[in-house]
Amino acid sequence: MLNQLNKKLISSLIMNNAKVLDIGCGNGELLYHLEKTKSINGQGIEISPKGVKESVSKGLSVIQGDADIDLVNFPDNTFDVVILSHTLQATHKPREVLIEMLRIGKKCIISIPNFGYWKYRIQMLFFGIMPITRTLSEPWYSTQNIHLCTIKDFINMCESLNVSINEAFRNTTYSIKKINKPNSYMNNLLSIEGIFVLSNNIN
Amino acid sequence: MGTTGPSSINEQENVQYGMKFPIFTIKDMVNLQLALIDSLEIDQLFSVVGGSMGGMQALEWASSYPERVYSAIPIATSYRHSAQNIAFHEVGRQAIMNDPNWQQGNYYNKEVKPRHGLSVARMIAHITYLSEGAFQEKFGRDMQSKVLSWGFDADFQVESYLRHQGISFVDRFDANSYLYITRAMDYFDLSHSYDGDLSAAFKNTKCKIMIVSFTSDWLFPSSESLAIVKALNKTAADVSFIEVASDKGHDSFLLEVKDFYEILSGFISGAARKKGI
Numbered sequence: 001m002l003n004q005l006n007k008k009l010i011s012s013l014i015m016n017n018a019k020v021l022d023i024g025c026g027n028g029e030l031l032y033h034l035e036k037t038k039s040i041n042g043q044g045i046e047i048s049p050k051g052v053k054e055s056v057s058k059g060l061s062v063i064q065g066d067a068d069i070d071l072v073n074f075p076d077n078t079f080d081v082v083i084l085s086h087t088l089q090a091t092h093k094p095r096e097v098l099i100e101m102l103r104i105g106k107k108c109i110i111s112i113p114n115f116g117y118w119k120y121r122i123q124m125l126f127f128g129i130m131p132i133t134r135t136l137s138e139p140w141y142s143t144q145n146i147h148l149c150t151i152k153d154f155i156n157m158c159e160s161l162n163v164s165i166n167e168a169f170r171n172t173t174y175s176i177k178k179i180n181k182p183n184s185y186m187n188n189l190l191s192i193e194g195i196f197v198l199s200n201n202i203n
Numbered sequence: 204m205g206t207t208g209p210s211s212i213n214e215q216e217n218v219q220y221g222m223k224f225p226i227f228t229i230k231d232m233v234n235l236q237l238a239l240i241d242s243l244e245i246d247q248l249f250s251v252v253g254g255s256m257g258g259m260q261a262l263e264w265a266s267s268y269p270e271r272v273y274s275a276i277p278i279a280t281s282y283r284h285s286a287q288n289i290a291f292h293e294v295g296r297q298a299i300m301n302d303p304n305w306q307q308g309n310y311y312n313k314e315v316k317p318r319h320g321l322s323v324a325r326m327i328a329h330i331t332y333l334s335e336g337a338f339q340e341k342f343g344r345d346m347q348s349k350v351l352s353w354g355f356d357a358d359f360q361v362e363s364y365l366r367h368q369g370i371s372f373v374d375r376f377d378a379n380s381y382l383y384i385t386r387a388m389d390y391f392d393l394s395h396s397y398d399g400d401l402s403a404a405f406k407n408t409k410c411k412i413m414i415v416s417f418t419s420d421w422l423f424p425s426s427e428s429l430a431i432v433k434a435l436n437k438t439a440a441d442v443s444f445i446e447v448a449s450d451k452g453h454d455s456f457l458l459e460v461k462d463f464y465e466i467l468s469g470f471i472s473g474a475a476r477k478k479g480i
Contacts, residue, residue, distance in 0.1 A: 019439075043441070049462075052445045056466050059473015061411065063432055063444040073436035 005176050006193065007033060009169060010083060010109055013197060014038050018080035021045070021105065023067045023097075024087030028055030035060070043079070045070060068092045071100035077200075079105045086193075088112055090144045095157065102163065102200040111195040114170070116150030116188040135192060151194040155182045158198070167197040206235065209379035210311060221379060222308035229256070229391045233263045237271065247271055249478065250471060254278040254456035255423065256384070259391050262431070266393055269408035274474045276467065278415045279456045281427035282401055282434075283392035288422065291331050292385040295324030299378050308379050321378040322369030329368045334419035334452035394434075401434035411477075413443040413470045415463065417455040443470065 007030060014020065018040050022031045025044030028051070034040045044062035046052045055062040063070070067084070068091050082105030084097070089112060091097045101108045113135050120131035130140040138144070149157075151170065158165055168179035170191035179187055179194070209224040240248060251272050253261040258280025265275040284292075299305055302320030310316045330338075342361040357363040397403035412435060416428040425446045435442040447463045449455040455463065 041441075049445060049448065052443075053462060053466055053469070056413065056443050056445060056473070057469025059469070059476055061413075061441050061443045063436075063442060064446055065432075065444070070433075070436070073433045075437060075439065078439045 003171075005171055006085070006111060006195065009176050009195060010034075010085065010111070011037060013107075013109055013167075014040065014081055017041065019043075019078070020081045020083065021074075021079040022083045022085070023071070023101070024084065024090070025055055025060075025062060026051050028058050028060045028062060030083065030085060031055070031060050031062075032058045067097050071097065071104060074104040076103055077106055080107065081105060082108045084108070084110045086111055086113060089146070089148045091147065094147050094149075095161065098157070098163070098198075099161065102198060106200060107166075108198045108200070109195065110154075110198065111193055112149060112151075112154055113145070114151045114188065114191050114194050115148040116152060117192050118189050119192075121189070151179075151188045151191060152183070154194060154196065158196075163198055165196050166199055169195040171195065208377065209308065209383060210377045219311040221311065224379070224383065226386060226390075227383065228387050229259045229263050230267065232387070233260050233267065236260070236264075237268060240271070247273055249480065250274040250276060250474065252276040252278070252467075253280070255280055255453065256388050258423075259388065259393075262393055263391075265408050265410045265412055266404045269405075269410050272410050273478055274411040274413070274470075276413045276415065276470065277428075277431070279417055279420050279423045279453055281423050282394060282404070282431050284389050285427070289389045291327060291422075292389055295327050296382050296385060298323040298327070299382060302378075305378065308382075310378070316373075317378045318370075318373045321373050321376065321381060322366075324378075324381060325372040325376075326365045326369040329365060331422045332452055332454045334421065334450060336419060336450040337452050337454075340450070401430065402437035405435055405438050405440055408438070408440055411441045411443075411474050413445075413466075415444075415456070415466065416446045417449045417451070417453070417460075417463075418446055419450045420453045420455060422453040 011034060014034060016038050020034060020040045020042050022044045025031050025046050028044060031042040031044050035042050042060060044055055044060055045065045045067060046055060046062055047066050049064060052062050052064045067087060082101045084101060088094050088110060119133055123129055123131040132139060136145060168182065169176050170179050170187050171193035172190055173192050209220045211220060213220045248271060251261045251264045258277035261275045261277040262282060264272045299317050299320035302317035304310060304315040305317035305320055338361060345360040346358055347360060347363055352358050357366055393404045394401040414428045414431055416425040428444060432442060432444045445466055447460060449460045451458055
């Protein structure tokens with residue numbers, strides 16, 4: 001689910017000893033990696049009991065909770081970094097989740113599967129079916145991904161919320177490249193994933 | 204049971220304390236444990252683990268003596284006893300105190316003890332420790348014999364089971380202790396000293412806390428645990444929380460629930476690694 005490229009990039013964006021919240025931390029793989037390599041002080045939120053169990057068994061601090069509901073419990077600026085990796089598309093209210101993240105974290109790293117990727121477009125265009133790939137592997141009736149979007153959609157949402165994107169990256173499945181032109185048609189077409197770094201303006 | 208209680212001898216009067224024993228609280232229990240580790244010259248406990256009333260003690264430790272505990276695991280518990288829980292305790296206490304053999308608690312040197320009262324109290328409590336599903340699965344409407352008594356004997360296995368639970372408890376538990384201990388739980392409210400603000404109770408805690416609840420526990424439901432998690436999140440404390448799936452009710456924390464064991468051992472070994480043990 002979480003490929004090595006993504007993990008490497010996120011890791012490079014995090015300073016040593018940072019206080020980090022990973023929302024939708026799954027089995028805790030990323031947090032565990034960051035604790036080992038960056039000595040972070042990590043906290044996770046995960047909705048599935050199986051994920052929480054696996055995370056806690058790794059020695060991580062993880063609460064069973066829901067991104068849509070439980071972020072309100074944290075005070076402003078609690079974390080140096082808040083990570084939302086491949087989770088935004090599974091939330092009920094992505095905009096509200098984003099706003100909450102920016103409130104509780106000084107820096108936010110968000111990665112999303114890019115629904116504008118050419119392989120998805122081809123499945124829609126030529127086969128007329130909801131795309132199924134290795135990244136989005138569940139059929140439409142059982143997927144948790146209820147709010148899929150494209151890189152372009154995400155950038156547009158940030159604009160509408162007056163949130164500035166500090167840095168943006170795209171995953172071509174072979175490498176991760178920096179996005180220099182946010183509105184590039186090709187970036188949106190050729191990337192399987194978008195990764196964004198946002199920061200809040202509350203001090 | 205425990206250290207000193209109503210059945211202990213009051214040395215000044217050379218007779219059991221009975222109801223002259225002072226009311227004590229969960230915090231008193233923790234203070235006693237603190238005195239013990241002080242006398243053993245232990246600076247910090249690696250982990251305080253407890254279920255139900257033990258969970259209240261674990262919470263009290265993390266709140267009152269955060270520097271003396273590295274980690275705490277409150278299980279199937281709450282930061283304060285709910286109205287329903289107090290109500291169940293009250294019925295149990297009334298059963299004891301209305302047993303004529305209770306004699307205002309002065310039964311120690313008498314021939315008869317409030318066996319019926321304590322036994323009924325235990326029967327009521329035992330129902331609260333299980334779940335509807337657990338009762339149904341264990342007993343259903345199974346009978347003791349093939350014919351009904353058409354009276355009030357224990358026709359159903361569940362009746363016979365409860366009676367057995369009640370009677371066997373009487374031999375190992377003091378009725379007055381039951382009154383005092385249930386009262387200690389009723390009086391427990393960690394947020395009370397902080398004007399109801401539970402997060403203030405954990406303001407200084409650096410302790411690693413893992414809270415565990417069980418899906419079928421209706422005596423200390425997950426919502427109670429979640430309230431603690433919420434309060435801990437407000438202080439940005441190091442907290443884990445998991446609701447373990449189990450159909451065995453409140454008693455789950457005493458039983459071998461596979462996921463529960465794995466989580467406990469995972470958390471404890473993780474904490475040990477971090478502590479460098």
